[in-house]
Amino acid sequence: MTIPRNSELLMNTYGRFPLTVVRGEGVRVFDETGRAYLDFGSGISVNNLGHCHPAVAAAIQEQAARLCHCSNLYWSEPQLTTAAYLTKYSGMDRVFFCNSGAEANEGAIKLARKYAHDKGGSGRFEIVTMKKSFHGRTLATLTATGQDKVKTGFAPLPEGFVYAPFNDIEGLKSVISDKTCAVMLEPIQGEGGIIPADESFLKDVKALCDEKGLLLIFDEIQCGLGRTGTMFAFERYGVKPHIVTNAKSLGGGLPFGAFSAVEEVASVFGPGSHGSTFGGNPVAAAAANAYFKTMEEENILENVVSAGKYLTEKLLALKEAFPDVIRDVRGRGLMLGAEVAGGAAPIVAACLERGLIILNAGPDVLRFLPPYIITAEQIDEAAEILKKALISVTE
Numbered sequence: 090m091t092i093p094r095n096s097e098l099l100m101n102t103y104g105r106f107p108l109t110v111v112r113g114e115g116v117r118v119f120d121e122t123g124r125a126y127l128d129f130g131s132g133i134s135v136n137n138l139g140h141c142h143p144a145v146a147a148a149i150q151e152q153a154a155r156l157c158h159c160s161n162l163y164w165s166e167p168q169l170t171t172a173a174y175l176t177k178y179s180g181m182d183r184v185f186f187c188n189s190g191a192e193a194n195e196g197a198i199k200l201a202r203k204y205a206h207d208k209g210g211s212g213r214f215e216i217v218t219m220k221k222s223f224h225g226r227t228l229a230t231l232t233a234t235g236q237d238k239v240k241t242g243f244a245p246l247p248e249g250f251v252y253a254p255f256n257d258i259e260g261l262k263s264v265i266s267d268k269t270c271a272v273m274l275e276p277i278q279g280e281g282g283i284i285p286a287d288e289s290f291l292k293d294v295k296a297l298c299d300e301k302g303l304l305l306i307f308d309e310i311q312c313g314l315g316r317t318g319t320m321f322a323f324e325r326y327g328v329k330p331h332i333v334t335n336a337k338s339l340g341g342g343l344p345f346g347a348f349s350a351v352e353e354v355a356s357v358f359g360p361g362s363h364g365s366t367f368g369g370n371p372v373a374a375a376a377a378n379a380y381f382k383t384m385e386e387e388n389i390l391e392n393v394v395s396a397g398k399y400l401t402e403k404l405l406a407l408k409e410a411f412p413d414v415i416r417d418v419r420g421r422g423l424m425l426g427a428e429v430a431g432g433a434a435p436i437v438a439a440c441l442e443r444g445l446i447i448l449n450a451g452p453d454v455l456r457f458l459p460p461y462i463i464t465a466e467q468i469d470e471a472a473e474i475l476k477k478a479l480i481s482v483t484e
């Protein structure tokens with residue numbers, strides 16, 4: 090494992106691991122020496138059908154040879170198909186395409202403010218987000234994020250965001266005011282430590298939003314598009330938002346984001362309200378369409394559910410074997426976390442040394458986001474490596 094010599098040419102914004110990835114195939118990536126790593130991070134829930142899935146790679150190649158870019162001043166077919174897939178699964182009516190998660194949330198924030206402005210006057214602009222949430226790195230989305238560590242040094246931050254404790258309806262009620270226009274949350278917090286919303290909490294939030302005339306925005310950028318065993322994480326809660334955001338998985342490895350909304354809300358946007366040069370790019374949209382088609386044709390969600398159950402069992406067995414290290418195992422589908430004593434970083438590093446890529450979520454949680462095509466044998470292999478890593482940090 091060597092670090093490229095020209096690493097000083099890049100801004101030092103990531104705590105990078107000593108690994109250069111040159112190729113990916115299915116659930117594995119390979120470094121420049123040809124060494125294989127089992128990828129239980131999926132590029133942070135991006136390569137969810139595995140690396141270079143043949144259907145996605147073929148769709149990208151074919152579309153790249155036909156039409157690489159089309160201005161949003163004109164129509165192009167691939168993005169209409171992606172919009173059809175997204176609205177079919179989300180139950181939303183209209184979609185806006187962008188290029189990343191932060192942009193999707195930024196657009197959702199604009200839409201919520203515009204809706205409040207057009208319907209109720211300019212005094213309602215505040216959005217309540219959750220403590221420990223993560224919504225992105227642009228100025229508005231880092232301000233929306235309920236973690237101070239992403240904000241330090243970037244003042245002045247835009248106004249209009251307040252924070253409530255997650256899974257605490259009374260705490261949420263206490264910060265709602267006559268300035269509030271929306272509540273925004275991740276149904277399963279990712280970066281904050283793999284923390285699922287309680288079902289009763291999401292139902293109470295929805296009821297509160299209905300009672301106060303507030304919009305409900307779900308950030309499904311990490312937990313959406315199949316990761317938890319349903320296409321949208323909110324499905325299993327039986328709570329439908331007014332706006333939902335997606336990215337990561339959407340482009341099958343290409344940069345692609347979207348926010349979708351119900352007609353009543355989407356209709357406040359007209360020509361000039363919002364825009365993006367690259368949003369809805371035909372190649373990214375073709376990749377997304379291949380992603381959705383494969384999800385459907387190969388019943389991928391079934392594997393997410395069964396593999397998720399199996400991986401949970403394996404993690405629970407490790408919790409029993411290492412009770413002083415693993416404190417809790419939680420999550421849904423193939424979005425799983427293990428809270429550990431003594432910090433996640435040494436275990437993540439010990440796994441990498443042994444050929445397994447996992448992530449952390451905050452300082453104390455190991456995060457497992459394997460591709461949806463993961464098999465029981467590959468889960469066994471990962472669990473064996475994790476066991477050895479746990480032995481190495483407890484010795």
Ligand SMILES: Cc1ncc(COP(=O)(O)O)c(C=O)c1O
Nearest residue numbers: 189190191223224225279310311
């Ligand atoms: C829940 C959530 N929202 C937003 C983002 C930001 O997405 P991006 O990095 O594509 O801007 C992330 C990225 O980790 C995320 O997990």
